[in-house]
Amino acid sequence: MISATNISKQFGKLMALDNISVTYPAGECIALIGPNGSGKTTFIKSILGMVVPDSGKILFKGKDIAHDCHYRSDIGYMPQIGRYPENMTVGQVLEMMKDIRNHRGSLDDDLINDFNFKSLLNKRMRTLSGGTRQKVSAALAFMFNPEVLILDEPTAGLDPVASEILKQKIVREKEKGKLILITSHVLSELDDIVTQVMYMQDGKMMFYKPFDLLQFETGENKLSKAIAMIMQQNQFSDIL
Ligand SMILES: Nc1ncnc2c1ncn2[C@@H]1O[C@H](COP(=O)(O)OP(=O)(O)OP(=O)(O)O)[C@@H](O)[C@H]1O
DSSP states (O other): OEEEEEEEEEETTEEEEEEEEEEEOTTOEEEEEOSTTSSHHHHHHHHHTSSOOSEEEEEETTEEGGGOGGGGGGEEEEOSSOOOOTTSBHHHHHHHHHHHHTOOSOOOOHHHHHTTGGGTTTSBGGGOOHHHHHHHHHHHHHHTOOSEEEEESTTTTOOHHHHHHHHHHHHHHHHTTOEEEEEOSOGGGGTTTOSEEEEEETTEEEEEEEHHHHHHHHTOSSHHHHHHHHHHHTOOTTTO
C-alpha cells in the first residue's frame, strides 16, 4: 500500500534518513521504533509529504506521492504535538476540519463519544491540558475513516483510561484491515497490536521484520524486552 525506495534526507550535515527502502502492505500494524533522533518522525513526515526527501521515491497505492497530494485524504495522522488555532473551541476545530475535508462518507465518532467530548466542545484549544489536546488529535485522525493511520507517539500524555480507549480503537481499525503505523517509546503498549517491527538508528533502517519472527529470534515475547536486548547488544549482524 505504501512503498518507499532509497529515501534519504539531510538536515545540514545530519543524515536524518539514510537510504531507506520499505514496503507496508494493508492490514499490518507496524511499530516504528528507535532511539530519540533516529529519524522516525522524519520518515513519517516524508510519507505524509510534510518533509520532502532529497532522493528516493514514495508510492501510495502505486502512485508517486510527489505528483499528487490527494492520497493524503486516505491517511489519518496523529502528530506528536498537535497544533491548532488556539482561540477556537474544540467544537469549532472539529467543524472546521469537517469543512476542510469535505468528507463524503460517514464520520467515525467513536473517539468523540468514548472520550466524552460533549463536556469539551466549548473549551478553547489554548486552555486544554496536554492529554486533552492529544484526545483531539486522536479524534481527528480517526474521524474521516482513513485507510491508513499514522500515529506518532499516540498515547504520550494520555491517562491510562484514555490510553486504553485509544488502544482498543486501534485494534478495531486493524481488524478492519487498515494499515497502521505507530511510533512509541512505550513499547509495552504495542505488544497486543503490532504485526511488524521496523527499527531505525542514526537515520538507517536496521531491520524490518514480523514481530513473531523477532520474538522467535530473541526468545522474548514482549516487544520491549526484544528491543532492549537488541539495543544493549547493538549488534545487528546476529539478528538480521
Ligand atoms: N526540520 C529540521 N531541521 C533540522 N534538523 C531536523 C529537523 N527535523 C528533524 N531534525 C533532526 O533529524 C534527526 C531525526 O529527527 P526525528 O524527529 O525524525 O527523530 P525521531 O526518531 O522521531 O526522535 P524522537 O524519538 O525523539 O521523536 C534529529 O537529529 C533531529 O534533530
